[in-house]
Amino acid sequence: MAIQKKKEGKIIMTQRELETKQVIHSLKREHRQPPxxxxxxxxxxxxxxxxxxxxxxxxxxxxxxxxxxxxxxxxxxxxxxxxxxxxxxxxxxxxxxxxRQPSLEGAVESLTQALYQEREQVSHLFEVRQIIETQAARLAAERRTAADLQRLRRLNQRFAAGLQQGDLAFEANRAFHLGIVETARNPLLSEIMGTILTATVEVYAMARQQSLANTPNLAKFVNEHAQIIEAIDQQNPDLAASLLAKHIDDACKRVETVVERDK
Missing domain, CATH: 1.10.10.10 (Winged helix-like DNA-binding domain superfamily/Winged helix DNA-binding domain)
Known part of the structure; x- marks a missing residue:
């Protein structure tokens, strides 16, 4: 039974009453309105x-x-x-x-923050990339010009040169993938993809570096790029999309392995 005692004119609460008051205070604090x-x-x-x-x-x-x-x-x-x-x-x-007028820099920052918060859900990001890039590859196969093909081959050569020099060529790889989207000739699609690729590099750079460090034959990525370019050159939308989808899916699996291991 809870009993209050007086000491020097002051009321002293029992231990149970004190604990009850603390719980009530805590609950009030939790339900406090946001600032x-x-x-x-x-x-x-x-x-x-x-x-x-x-x-x-x-x-x-x-x-x-x-x-x-x-x-x-x-x-x-x-x-x-x-x-x-x-x-x-x-x-x-x-x-x-x-x-303020929305800026691309702000979009990249916001997307990077969102990706970082969900960085363990690697498949979500790569699904978005696959949806955009495979459709872009289809359009690229239909709309490409000789100049586009030359540019894509130069970008892939730059990527290959970086790998041969011991560089993992993040920027060259990004430029190649963005080059495919730009070949689709849809400025809005290019803007969106550029934002996604920039944010991807910032969030998964370390995971990608570790995944590629465990890949003995980096030249296969150059060959995969070359096959995608060839499909675009042949104006074969289905083949271009299929090759790029597998290329992105393989990259997703490599990054997922590292992220899962580092949890």
């Missing part, structure tokens, strides 16, 4: 996503924004500082805050 500046961040991002705010638009002055969002000016300042750090807004001390 108000987070609400500022989320509401402004939502307005941008819904098209209410567009790149170049100026946000309301700090005082008006605070009134509209129902928070203090301090919370508004903190929220805007976070949005500036995320690259969502640009703050000019004289003019106030403006919505």
């Amino acid at each position: 108000l500046y987070n609400q500022v961040v989320e509401q402004i991002r939502r307005l941008i996503k819904e098209g209410v705010l567009a790149p170049g638009d100026q946000l309301l002055p700090e005082r008006e924004l605070a009134e509209k969002l129902g928070v203090s000016r301090t919370s508004v300042r903190q929220g805007l500082a976070i949005l500036e750090g995320m690259g969502v807004v640009e703050i000019n001390p004289r003019d106030g805050a403006y919505v």
